[in-house]
Each structure stands twice: as C-alpha cells, then as structure tokens.
Amino acid sequence: MQPVSKLERRVITAAEQALTHQHQVSLIDVLTGLGWVSHRQVEVWQQGRVPDLESLTAVSADRITDALEVFHRWVTSRGLRPSEVGYLSATRDRRPLRFTAAGRPEQELAFRTHWMPADLPERQRERLTAKQSKALDLVVVQPLKDFTCTGCGQTGADMLTMEDAGPLCLTCADLDHLVFLPAGNVALTRRAKKNSGLSAVVVRFSRSRRRHERQGLLVEQAAVEEAERECLSDEDARARRRERDRERREVADESFQQELAEAIARLFPGCPPARATAISRHTGVRGSGRVGRSAAGRALDPEAVTRAVVASIRHKDTDYDELLMSGVPREEARDRIRADIDLVLDRWRHQR
Structure with a gap:
C-alpha cells in the first residue's frame, strides 16, 4: 500500500468538507479548500473580469493537474455520480466562463463537472444542477x-x-x-x-x-x-x-420637463401626449445622468430630444430588454430592433 501524500490528504479533506456541506463537490471547491484560489477571486472571475480562472490561482497548471488526478481517484472510490454544470458570466452577453488558459475541452469539462452521491434523489440532483447552472x-x-x-x-x-x-x-x-x-x-x-x-x-x-x-x-x-x-x-x-x-x-424639475414634453410634441406630433410627458419626466430627473440632463438636453437640442425618444421606444416598444436578459450582446440586440424603432419614429413624425 502506497503512503498517502500531503497533497492527497489535503485534496481529500477539502472534497469531503464540500460534499458534506453542499451534497455535491467540484474541482473549484477543492481549489478554494486548498487555498489556491480565494472565494473573492472566484467572484471576480464569475463577473467576467478575467479571461480564465486558472490565471488567478496561486499555483502552476501542473500542480492543478496533480490535484485533479487525486480528486478523480477519490470520486471514483466514493462512487459519486457526475453532473455537468453550465457556468455563465455575470455580464450582459452571459458568455460561458472559461476555466483554463488553454481551454482544452477535457480540462474545461473537468471543471464543469459536479459530483453527487449516487443515492441522492433525482429531483434533488436536478435542483442542485439547475441552481449551479443559473446565470449570476x-x-x-x-x-x-x-x-x-x-x-x-x-x-x-x-x-x-x-x-x-x-x-x-x-x-x-x-x-x-x-x-x-x-x-x-x-x-x-x-x-x-x-x-x-x-x-x-x-x-x-x-x-x-x-x-x-x-x-x-x-x-x-x-x-x-x-x-x-x-x-x-x-x-x-x-x-x-x-x-x-x-x-x-x-428631484422633479416640472418646468423643464414641461418644456421637454413640448419639444417632443413638436418633433414627433404623432407621439401620444401621455407618452411625451412620461419621456420628459423620466429623462429630465435631476442627477440621473440621462439625455435630458445633458447640456444638449437642457438646451432642448433636437438630436438630444430624439435620443431620449429613441431610448424610450427601445425599452417600451420592442423586445430589446428580453433580448438582453436572454444573453444577446447589446450591439446585436440593437441591430435586431433598429427597424422597429424606425417604424415608430416614422409614425410619430407624420401622424397628428
């Protein structure tokens, strides 16, 4: 019987603790348990602020590979069942997170795999997997x-x-x-x-x-x-x-908001009066940093007024927000709904 190395003891201890507390364990749990990467660093990575998790670890890629081999022997000996989890970044495009610098499929899969007890009820297994896969x-x-x-x-x-x-x-x-x-x-x-x-x-x-x-x-x-x-x-x-x-x-500047609503009505006579009022109130709030509070907006510059109207149409009359929440990149989402915005603008410019 071969003696147990110090690394093997540490990996097994970290894995056992994670499995006990969470009813599942992953390689990331092992790395944080070993102190090779902190929970704060994992959070930075999840927010999409670094290209991969490996770049934040305090050890080399070879050392992580050694720990992975020990971890795999342990999950085999425990008879744990694998479940693949999707890791998405907390960015607007919800892009998949990368674990390693090289990005080789077998390495990425090793990080995405969570291990659970074989006797864990299927419903609980699905619930844990769905929770882990949910975008931040x-x-x-x-x-x-x-x-x-x-x-x-x-x-x-x-x-x-x-x-x-x-x-x-x-x-x-x-x-x-x-x-x-x-x-x-x-x-x-x-x-x-x-x-x-x-x-x-x-x-x-x-x-x-x-x-x-x-x-x-x-x-x-x-x-x-x-x-x-x-x-x-x-x-x-x-x-x-x-x-x-x-x-x-x-914070309401009622006088300015009234002037802004009138400017909207002049540029877009087909815009419903209630909508023009709502746009002026929203974009004209002091301290908001919106178009209406810019120098051009306060001067009722037609281009600034138009930008305020476009912003309202984008969020109120298209499926732009739904596209963003589904992970579509901002520029692509804008391209998709540009024609819809132009239709509303054209209608508002010519209808009375």
Missing part, C-alpha cells in the same frame, strides 16, 4: 472614485458596469432607464426583482472589509410600483412609498 445577476458598481466611460468618454457617473473594453456608464450600458432601489426592505426588493424584466445588483467596495457589499437593485420603475402595491398591507412599505414620493418631488 448582472452587477453594477458604485465606484469609490471617478472613472472614464469607455463608451462615451465622459467622467464622473454614479454607477458603472464592467465589460471587456473597460467601465461603461449606465447610459452606454443601456441600463439608465432603470431606477435604484436601495437595500433594506427584503419583501419589496424580492417583489421588485420578480416583476422587473431587466435588473442588476448594485455593489460598492468596502475598504474596511475588503469586499464588495450589496447596496440595492436597479429595476424598472413599473416593477417598483407594482411591488409597492403588493406590499401596501405593510406599514413599512407605506412609509417607504411616502418617502419615495417625497424624493421624487424634490
């Missing part, structure tokens, strides 16, 4: 300092998303139509997320705790209102709604 929430960051958007080149926005080219402001990421719902009311947050076709988790880095902490959600305005109606039986929800109404009144 989109993530929006409240930066600690100013950043320059790689899309429009502007500096100083309140929130950003990270893509391959770098940080994007919410306008360039097509998330500026969403409203911020602060964390604190679990029921309201849960219902708003459920009711919103498009949503994103907002986080902020804590220097003292050295981690990103959840601040709230970006969700559709209608989803918040529906969630508030569902929570009206709760006194806390009623108080929150009063507070939100007060905040809305404070």
Whole structure:
C-alpha cells in the first residue's frame, strides 16, 4: 500500500468538507479548500473580469493537474455520480466562463463537472444542477472614485458596469432607464426583482472589509410600483412609498420637463401626449445622468430630444430588454430592433 501524500490528504479533506456541506463537490471547491484560489477571486472571475480562472490561482497548471488526478481517484472510490454544470458570466452577453488558459475541452469539462452521491434523489440532483447552472445577476458598481466611460468618454457617473473594453456608464450600458432601489426592505426588493424584466445588483467596495457589499437593485420603475402595491398591507412599505414620493418631488424639475414634453410634441406630433410627458419626466430627473440632463438636453437640442425618444421606444416598444436578459450582446440586440424603432419614429413624425 502506497503512503498517502500531503497533497492527497489535503485534496481529500477539502472534497469531503464540500460534499458534506453542499451534497455535491467540484474541482473549484477543492481549489478554494486548498487555498489556491480565494472565494473573492472566484467572484471576480464569475463577473467576467478575467479571461480564465486558472490565471488567478496561486499555483502552476501542473500542480492543478496533480490535484485533479487525486480528486478523480477519490470520486471514483466514493462512487459519486457526475453532473455537468453550465457556468455563465455575470455580464450582459452571459458568455460561458472559461476555466483554463488553454481551454482544452477535457480540462474545461473537468471543471464543469459536479459530483453527487449516487443515492441522492433525482429531483434533488436536478435542483442542485439547475441552481449551479443559473446565470449570476448582472452587477453594477458604485465606484469609490471617478472613472472614464469607455463608451462615451465622459467622467464622473454614479454607477458603472464592467465589460471587456473597460467601465461603461449606465447610459452606454443601456441600463439608465432603470431606477435604484436601495437595500433594506427584503419583501419589496424580492417583489421588485420578480416583476422587473431587466435588473442588476448594485455593489460598492468596502475598504474596511475588503469586499464588495450589496447596496440595492436597479429595476424598472413599473416593477417598483407594482411591488409597492403588493406590499401596501405593510406599514413599512407605506412609509417607504411616502418617502419615495417625497424624493421624487424634490428631484422633479416640472418646468423643464414641461418644456421637454413640448419639444417632443413638436418633433414627433404623432407621439401620444401621455407618452411625451412620461419621456420628459423620466429623462429630465435631476442627477440621473440621462439625455435630458445633458447640456444638449437642457438646451432642448433636437438630436438630444430624439435620443431620449429613441431610448424610450427601445425599452417600451420592442423586445430589446428580453433580448438582453436572454444573453444577446447589446450591439446585436440593437441591430435586431433598429427597424422597429424606425417604424415608430416614422409614425410619430407624420401622424397628428
């Protein structure tokens, strides 16, 4: 009988602990259990901010291969059953995550495979596999300092998303139509997320705790209102709604919004008056960073007004948000719905 190496003991200990706590175990569980990659680094990888997980590990690829061989001998000896899990990034395109730099199929499969007890009920096995395969929430960051958007080149926005080219402001990421719902009311947050076709988790880095902490959600305005109606039986929800109404009144610039609605009506006489009013209210909120609050928007520049109308049509009259949530890249989604937008614009320009 060959003596058990130190690596073998450590791999088996990490695997046993993961299996006990989760009823399943993967190679990533082993690597985090060994301390070769941290949970924080795994989170960075899941957010799509690095090309592969291997680049974050503290050991060489050969060392990972050694651990994988020990791990496979252990799962065979335990009679565990494999289930392949899909890993998707928390980016707008929901692209598959890559585990290794080389990306060889057999290596990628080894990471994607989760191992479960043979006697685990099939329903529980399917539930665990579905949970692991579910794409993570989109993530929006409240930066600690100013950043320059790689899309429009502007500096100083309140929130950003990270893509391959770098940080994007919410306008360039097509998330500026969403409203911020602060964390604190679990029921309201849960219902708003459920009711919103498009949503994103907002986080902020804590220097003292050295981690990103959840601040709230970006969700559709209608989803918040529906969630508030569902929570009206709760006194806390009623108080929150009063507070939100007060905040809305404070940031509303009614005079400018009226002028913006009139400008929309001049450029697009076929636009329903109620819709023009809704567009002006949405894009004209102080501090929102939307088109209506830009210098051109405040000057009622026709191009800026048109951009505000196009943004509204994109989110309200096409299946653009559904395409994004299904993983279609932003530029491809825009190409698909461009003709639909042009039809609405043409109708609004010529109908009275």
